[in-house]
Amino acid sequence: MHDVRVPFGDVLKRQLELAERNYHLLADNNVHSISVMGAIGSGKTSLILAIAERLRLRGVRSGAIAGDVAGDDDARRFTEGGLIAANLNTDNDCHLDAHRVSHALRSFPLGKVDTLFIENVGNLVCPADFPLGTELDLVVISVTEGDDMVRKHPKIFVQTDVIAINKVDIADAVGVDPQRLVEDYRTLNPHGRAVLTDARSGRGVEELITALGL
Numbered sequence: 001m002h003d004v005r006v007p008f009g010d011v012l013k014r015q016l017e018l019a020e021r022n023y024h025l026l027a028d029n030n031v032h033s034i035s036v037m038g039a040i041g042s043g044k045t046s047l048i049l050a051i052a053e054r055l056r057l058r059g060v061r062s063g064a065i066a067g068d069v070a071g072d073d074d075a076r077r078f079t080e081g082g083l084i085a086a087n088l089n090t091d092n093d094c095h096l097d098a099h100r101v102s103h104a105l106r107s108f109p110l111g112k113v114d115t116l117f118i119e120n121v122g123n124l125v126c127p128a129d130f131p132l133g134t135e136l137d138l139v140v141i142s143v144t145e146g147d148d149m150v151r152k153h154p155k156i157f158v159q160t161d162v163i164a165i166n167k168v169d170i171a172d173a174v175g176v177d178p179q180r181l182v183e184d185y186r187t188l189n190p191h192g193r194a195v196l197t198d199a200r201s202g203r204g205v206e207e208l209i210t211a212l213g214l
């Protein structure tokens with residue numbers, strides 16, 4: 001393991017250094033990398049699978065690192081969906097960090113993928129403070145979280161330039177207008193792009209791929 005037992009004030013600095021190293025490792029291997037964040041059950045895994053399925057038709061090979069507190073459910077789903085996947089358990093930590101990711105990257109067959117998705121633990125708070133070193137960030141929110149979700153978590157939305165507002169197929173059922181989420185996001189991040197998606201039917205997935213520049 002890297003030695004991260006440094007005084008508390010230096011921990012974030014060390015994490016930033018490791019994030020920069022991850023960034024260079026991915027770039028040196030010509031891998032496009034996307035950090036996928038969002039609340040528990042918002043549809044992160046489903047959207048990654050939907051994106052990867054479409055990229056495959058264009059000959060783009062996808063991989064995924066599945067960050068979860070415990071278990072390998074998401075890693076299995078990725079493998080079943082044809083992605084090269086690695087499981088990354090945080091053992092009760094509520095977020096991934098660049099250090100954990102650096103270890104996962106070391107054993108990942110980077111030469112076999114063109115795009116790598118790193119799915120964070122379901123959480124909209126601390127992932128905002130722990131950059132992983134990816135090229136792009138994507139935050140997935142589900143309409144089932146309510147129409148005030150963006151306003152309640154300004155930090156992550158200010159710094160994320162692409163968001164997916166997912167489960168729009170059930171927006172009416174939960175009484176949420178996705179446009180309210182879009183407007184709140186525009187207020188916080190005028191340059192960001194918000195895409196409405198339904199990961200199960202595939203609605204909006206092509207638009208999301210374009211927004212991510214993939």
Ligand SMILES: Nc1nc2c(ncn2[C@@H]2O[C@H](COP(=O)(O)OP(=O)(O)OP(=O)(O)O)[C@@H](O)[C@H]2O)c(=O)[nH]1
Nearest residue numbers: 039040041042043044045046122166167198199200
């Ligand atoms: N109706 C509907 N259901 C969806 C959509 N996207 C995902 N789901 C369902 O929502 C549940 C959670 O989806 P996941 O993709 O596992 O969500 P996640 O964000 O990866 O969840 P965690 O990794 O546990 O935080 C599953 O039952 C999905 O089938 C959608 O767009 N519409």
Ligand SMILES: [Mg+2]
Nearest residue numbers: 044045074119
């Ligand atoms: Mg998941």
Ligand SMILES: [Zn+2]
Nearest residue numbers: 001002003099
């Ligand atoms: Zn280490």
Ligand SMILES: [Zn+2]
Nearest residue numbers: 093094095126
């Ligand atoms: Zn955390």
